[in-house]
Amino acid sequence: MPPPEYDLLLDAIVPLPAPRVDHRTWDSQHWGQALAAADWHRLSPILFCHLEHTPDVPAAVHSALERAYLASCARSLFIAEAQGQVIDALVADDVPALLLKGAALIETVYPDRAQREMLDLDILVPTDRVGQATRALVPLGYRPLAATNGHGATSTHLAPDEHHAPALVGEERLVAVELHHHITIPGEGNRFDLSEMWKRARTSPRGKHLLPSPEDLLLHVSLHFTRNRLGGSYIRRHTGGALAQICDIARIVDREQVRWELVTTSARSYDLDTRVFLALFAARELGVPVPETALAELRPPRFDEGLGRRLVTLRVLRADDHLPVRTLRWMFAPSREVLTRGWNADPTAPSSLARAYMRRAKANAPLARSALRQPRMFIEDRRLNGQIRALEDRA
Numbered sequence: 001m002p003p004p005e006y007d008l009l010l011d012a013i014v015p016l017p018a019p020r021v022d023h024r025t026w027d028s029q030h031w032g033q034a035l036a037a038a039d040w041h042r043l044s045p046i047l048f049c050h051l052e053h054t055p056d057v058p059a060a061v062h063s064a065l066e067r068a069y070l071a072s073c074a075r076s077l078f079i080a081e082a083q084g085q086v087i088d089a090l091v092a093d094d095v096p097a098l099l100l101k102g103a104a105l106i107e108t109v110y111p112d113r114a115q116r117e118m119l120d121l122d123i124l125v126p127t128d129r130v131g132q133a134t135r136a137l138v139p140l141g142y143r144p145l146a147a148t149n150g151h152g153a154t155s156t157h158l159a160p161d162e163h164h165a166p167a168l169v170g171e172e173r174l175v176a177v178e179l180h181h182h183i184t185i186p187g188e189g190n191r192f193d194l195s196e197m198w199k200r201a202r203t204s205p206r207g208k209h210l211l212p213s214p215e216d217l218l219l220h221v222s223l224h225f226t227r228n229r230l231g232g233s234y235i236r237r238h239t240g241g242a243l244a245q246i247c248d249i250a251r252i253v254d255r256e257q258v259r260w261e262l263v264t265t266s267a268r269s270y271d272l273d274t275r276v277f278l279a280l281f282a283a284r285e286l287g288v289p290v291p292e293t294a295l296a297e298l299r300p301p302r303f304d305e306g307l308g309r310r311l312v313t314l315r316v317l318r319a320d321d322h323l324p325v326r327t328l329r330w331m332f333a334p335s336r337e338v339l340t341r342g343w344n345a346d347p348t349a350p351s352s353l354a355r356a357y358m359r360r361a362k363a364n365a366p367l368a369r370s371a372l373r374q375p376r377m378f379i380e381d382r383r384l385n386g387q388i389r390a391l392e393d394r395a
Helices: 004-013 028-040 044-051 059-092 101-108 127-140 194-200 214-230 242-255 260-269 273-285 292-298 305-315 328-332 336-343 350-373 375-394
Strands: 121-124 176-180
Touching (some): 004 044, 044 059, 059 101, 059 121, 059 127, 101 214, 194 214, 214 260, 242 273, 260 292, 273 292, 273 305, 305 375
16 A cells, blocks of 8 residues: 555546545644655646645645745746747757657646646657757757767767767756657667657647657657666666656546557567556556556566566655665676766776766765665565566566
8 A cells, every 4th residue: 555645646646536545634744745755756736736725734735835836837937938949940940859758748638737847858859860950959058968078078979879969958057958869778679660650740739849649658658657667777767756757647548549559569569568568557556547458468478466566666656766776786886888978987098987986986875875774675676676677588
C-alpha cells in the first residue's frame, strides 16, 4: 500500500470514484510529507488544483501549493514566449520542428499549462539539420551550455550515439533548448524509425510546428519513464518526477484517441516492448486505465508481476534520491566515456581526466554515503536492476 501522502497525489492525478485517503485528520507532519512528495514528483501545481476548493486544508498548505502553481504558471508563460521565438526562427530558416515531451503535452493533453511543470524546451529536428537549427537560434542569444571539445572550445558536434545536441541556453539563462535528432538512446532497443514518426506527426493549431501523434507521444513518455527508473551508462536513475510522468501517461490515455495496436506494433518493431510495458504496467498499477490487451501484447515472457510491483515501490513511490549508485565500480571507477561525456574531460589528457574524476567524486560523495548507510536497500535495488536487465535480454 502506498504511504498516505502518495494516495493523495494519486487522487490528484488518477481520481477514483471514492478517494483513496481521507486527509481531514492529518496533522502538520502528514501535510509536510505530502508537500515534500508533491515537490519531489513535480506535482505541486496539480495538487493545488485538486485541493483548491477542498475544505479542511490548512491555510499554510494551501498557500504553499498556490505559490508553486503561480510559479509554474509564470515559468510556463515565459517558456511559451521563448518557444514562439524559437519556432519562428526555425521556420524562417526552413527547419522542420516537432515538439517533444512537456511542450507537446501542454499543447495536447493539459488544458491548464501551469499544471505541467516544464524544465526545458525539447524540439526534434531532422538529423542533418541540427547544425543549421543551432545557428538559426544564435541571433536569439542561445549558446551551447558547457559544451566543449576538451580543449575549451565550444562545439555542436554530435557523437554517433547522442540523441540531442548540447543544450542551448538563452542570455537570461532561464530557458534551455534541446535540439533532438532522435528520441532513443544507446541501450534502448533498435533505432526508432524517425521517418515514420515524422509522417505520423500532426500540425499544431498554430500551424507553424508539428506535434507527435498520440501513439508516438505515449511511446516517448513511456520510454522516458523507464529510462529514468533504470538509468544507464551516463544516466543516473532516480525517482524525481516519476509520478509526474505517470500523470503524463494518464492524461494521454484519457484525452487522446490512442491506436493501441500501433503502440504495441511500434514498440515490438524497435525492440522497445519491455521498456514500454514496464511504464504502462506501472501506470496501470497506480490506477491508469491502460487496456489489458495492450499490456498482454507487450508483456515479456515469464514476467513476474511481483517484479513490476517492486519497481513501483522502489522507484516510483518514494520521495528521495534513493540509491542511484548502480555498482561500486560505477561509483569509484567510472569509464573514460562517462568522464568525457558527463564531466567535459579531454579523453587524451590524463590531467583533464583526473580533474573530471575528482569533480565527479565530490559530487557523488553523498550518494556513496547513502549506499553505505542502507546496504540492504542498496542490495535490493541492484537485484531489481539485474532482474529487469535479464527480463530485457530474454525478451
